[in-house]
Amino acid sequence: xxxxxxxxxxxxxxxxxxxxxxxxxxxxxxxxxxxxxxxxxxxxxxxxxxxxxxxxxxxxxxxxxxxxxxxxxxxxxxxxxxxxxxxxxxxxxxxxxxxxxxxxxxxxxxxxxxxxxxxxxxxxxxxxxxxxxxxxxxxxxxxxxxxxxxxxxxxxxxxxxxxxxxxxxxxxxxxxxxxxxxxxxxxxxxxxxxxxxxxxxxxxxxxxxxxxxxxxxxxxxxxxxxxxxxxxxxxxxxxxxxxxxxxxxxxxxxxxxxxxxxxxxxxxxxxxxxxxxxxxxxxxxxxxxxxxxxxxxxxxxxxxxxxxxxxxxxxxxxxxxxxxxxxxxxxxxxxxxxxxxxxxxxxxxxxxxxxxxxxxxxxxxxxxxxxxxxxxxxxxxxxxxxxxxxxxxxxxxxxxxxxxxxxxxxxxxxxxxxxxxxxxxxxxxxxxxxxxxxxxxxxxxxxxxxxxxxxxxxxxxxxxxxxxxxxxxxxxxxxxxxxxxxxxxxxxxxxxxxxxxxxxxxxxxxxx
Numbered sequence: 001x002x003x004x005x006x007x008x009x010x011x012x013x014x015x016x017x018x019x020x021x022x023x024x025x026x027x028x029x030x031x032x033x034x035x036x037x038x039x040x041x042x043x044x045x046x047x048x049x050x051x052x053x054x055x056x057x058x059x060x061x062x063x064x065x066x067x068x069x070x071x072x073x074x075x076x077x078x079x080x081x082x083x084x085x086x087x088x089x090x091x092x093x094x095x096x097x098x099x100x101x102x103x104x105x106x107x108x109x110x111x112x113x114x115x116x117x118x119x120x121x122x123x124x125x126x127x128x129x130x131x132x133x134x135x136x137x138x139x140x141x142x143x144x145x146x147x148x149x150x151x152x153x154x155x156x157x158x159x160x161x162x163x164x165x166x167x168x169x170x171x172x173x174x175x176x177x178x179x180x181x182x183x184x185x186x187x188x189x190x191x192x193x194x195x196x197x198x199x200x201x202x203x204x205x206x207x208x209x210x211x212x213x214x215x216x217x218x219x220x221x222x223x224x225x226x227x228x229x230x231x232x233x234x235x236x237x238x239x240x241x242x243x244x245x246x247x248x249x250x251x252x253x254x255x256x257x258x259x260x261x262x263x264x265x266x267x268x269x270x271x272x273x274x275x276x277x278x279x280x281x282x283x284x285x286x287x288x289x290x291x292x293x294x295x296x297x298x299x300x301x302x303x304x305x306x307x308x309x310x311x312x313x314x315x316x317x318x319x320x321x322x323x324x325x326x327x328x329x330x331x332x333x334x335x336x337x338x339x340x341x342x343x344x345x346x347x348x349x350x351x352x353x354x355x356x357x358x359x360x361x362x363x364x365x366x367x368x369x370x371x372x373x374x375x376x377x378x379x380x381x382x383x384x385x386x387x388x389x390x391x392x393x394x395x396x397x398x399x400x401x402x403x404x405x406x407x408x409x410x411x412x413x414x415x416x417x418x419x420x421x422x423x424x425x426x427x428x429x430x431x432x433x434x435x436x437x438x439x440x441x442x443x444x445x446x447x448x449x450x451x452x453x454x455x456x457x458x459x460x461x462x463x464x465x466x467x468x469x470x471x472x473x474x475x476x477x478x479x480x481x482x483x484x485x486x487x488x489x490x491x492x493x494x495x496x497x498x499x500x501x502x503x504x505x506x507x508x509x510x511x512x
Contacts, residue, residue, distance in 0.1 A: 001027075001072060002073050002074075002250075003072045004031045004077060004249060004253075005059065005074060005075070005076050005086075006020075006033050006079075006082075007033075007034045007055075007085055008033070009081045009151075010140075010151065011039070011169040011170055012165065012168070013035060013040035013170065014040055015168055016165070017238055019238065019242035020245050020249075021033060023243055023246035024246050027246075027250060030066075030072065034059050035058070036055045036082075037055065038050035038054070039171075039176075049137065050175055050176065051173065051179040052084060052085065052088065052114065052179040054173075054176070055084070056085045056092070059086060059088070060093060063097070066096075073098035074096055074097050076089065076099070076100045077100075077103055078103060079103040079104065080103075080105050080117075080235070081105075081117070082105070083102055083106070084108050084117075087108045087181070087187055088181055090187045091183045091184055091186050091187035094186040094187055099253060101193045101252050102195065103245075104195060104196060104197040104200055104231075105117065110185070111180050111181070111182070112180060112181060113131070114177045114181070115178055118177065120150045120418040121420065122421070123150070123418075124418070130174070130178070138173075140171060140173075140174055141171055142170060145163065145166040149415065152200050152416055153201070153235050154236065155200075155415075156199065157234060158239075161239045161240075162239075165236070188220075191226070191255070192227075193228065193229065194226070194227075194228045194229070195228075195229045195230075195237070195248055195249075196230050196231070197230075197231050198231070198449065199233050199235075199415070199449065200234055200235045200415050201416040204258055207221070207228070209269070211262075211263065212261075212269030212270065212271065213269075213313055214263055214313070215315055219263070221260050222260045222262040224259065227255065227256065227259055228259070229251070229257050270482045271324075271482070273324065274482070275329075275482075276481055276486035276493070277490055279328055280331055280334065282294075282335075287366060289321075289343055289345070289363060290321075290363045291341065292341055292372070293330045293331050293334040293341070293342075294372050295335070297337050300371060300372055301339050301374055302338050302373075302374050302379070302402070303367050303368075303373045304329075304339070304341065304381055305341040305363065305379065305381065306341060306342045306343070306381050307343065307380060308320035308326055308344075308345070309385040309387070309409075309410075310356070310386060311347050311352065312348060320342070320344055328481070329342075333497065333500075333501070336497060337501075341367050343360070343363040345363070347389075350417045353388060353389065353424050354423075357389055357424075360389055364380070376399070377505075379401070379402055379403040379500050380393060380403075380405070381406070381407070382407075382409055383406070383407050383408070384409060384410060384478065386409070387409025390404060390409070390411070390429070391423060391425055391426045394430050394432060394433045394436070395432045396432065397436040401436065402503050402506070403437045403438075403499075403500050403504060404436060405438070405439040405441070405496060405499075406439070406440050408441065408476075408479065408480065409454070410453055411426040411456065412452075412456055412457070413425070415449070427453060427456040427457040430461045430466050431463070433461075433464070434467075435467055436466075436467060437469065437499075438467060438468045439499050440468060442471070442473065443476040443480055444476055445475060445477045446476075469499055471495055472492070473489060473492045476489065476492075481493070
């Protein structure tokens with residue numbers, strides 16, 4: 001049987017594991033929830049200085065207390081912040097640890113503090129500033145009952161459980177978040193399992209798509225020793241799905257789970273498959289980070305600017321403007337007599353939305369300044385995670401923006417993205433869109449988390465009287481152009497493009 005050593009996240013103690021631990025123990029497993037110094041009431045701090053190394057020592061001590069002669073496998077489970085002391089301890093005792101389970105958390109890296117995994121970007125920036133000033137002592141106050149969402153989705157957590165989580169929450173010592181993790185590299189040999197809570201925004205299929213983009217940092221996830229599970233719940237599965245979590249941990253200990261496909265294995269990744277419509281092989285005119293596909297027609301012509309989604313890793317090759325789907329949309333626009341445009345923007349991380357928005361604005365101005373383009377007739381077409389970039393254009397549409405389109409977009413920040421403020425919230429911004437035509441291609445089999453943002457947008461558009469046209473792909477998945485039956489996809493693509501073109505060529509000026 002297995003020894004599970006489980007470590008909770010920020011502000012929380014061993015109490016969060018009670019139900020899951022009881023279910024694991026009922027199977028004959030040995031379970032040790034680790035009380036972390038200065039956070040858990042069972043282990044008060046002996047001094048004011050508590051940092052990540054303190055917590056690594058807490059976990060290492062529990063490993064060392066397990067009788068090695070028993071022959072039981074040790075599985076370390078880290079949730080949220082807890083993965084940092086878990087990985088640190090596994091790096092110090094790699095021969096004692098059979099597996100590390102990453103429970104809805106990131107991948108700690110050598111030299112990087114746990115601060116990098118704090119989802120609330122505004123808070124992360126504040127803490128980083130403190131670290132730069134050397135102010136690494138003190139404590140971070142725990143969230144109030146209505147503030148846990150800043151740390152992850154509370155989907156599935158009952159009101160009573162959320163009340164208890166709040167009542168027992170403790171301040172987090174600043175040093176645990178600001179001290180860099182130091183690894184020798186020995187932990188790399190330990191098998192791992194990732195448990196993804198889909199209600200918090202990430203599932204296995206999305207992770208596979210990120211791997212397919214070719215980011216070298218994600219390549220280790222395709223190692224045969226790495227497996228994955230999903231749980232359809234929020235960020236605290238030990239509170240919302242304790243039985244299912246216990247089952248997953250047992251299966252993880254047995255080496256079960258899905259494995260990711262390495263880049264280049266089998267058929268091409270989805271983003272490099274052919275566009276489902278036959279479009280003319282029009283040459284591109286590359287101008288900086290912008291490509292123009294100019295039709296053989298008298299100009300100047302209206303333009304359709306294609307804005308890719310993301311985040312896309314900075315090292316991904318080819319870059320989005322060379323992806324067949326986005327080039328296909330641009331060439332389809334050119335076939336309709338419009339100037340089709342693709343571009344690259346720097347949405348490489350969730351924290352990059354402001355920079356990406358500036359890149360899109362610069363690209364649009366470059367396009368409008370081109371003499372082959374009618375600067376007063378522009379459409380913007382956004383995809384996937386690029387959907388949040390629509391908010392600026394919806395909030396105050398310029399008169400030259402004749403249409404805004406979006407394909408399977410994310411239209412509100414997902415729970416684990418940590419975007420604060422009101423800027424990148426299209427579901428709120430659509431109330432200010434006025435008469436701007438909005439064409440929305442909606443995937444019928446969208447992931448529930450993204451679908452919820454789309455439905456919120458549609459409801460807000462209806463309430464404000466926005467000029468919204470829905471083009472549904474009932475059996476379509478996120479990225480349907482290259483994933484689903486072309487016979488179903490083609491009519492939707494043609495209808496959406498013709499609608500955009502109609503708005504571009506209509507003689508009435510929006511401000512008129």
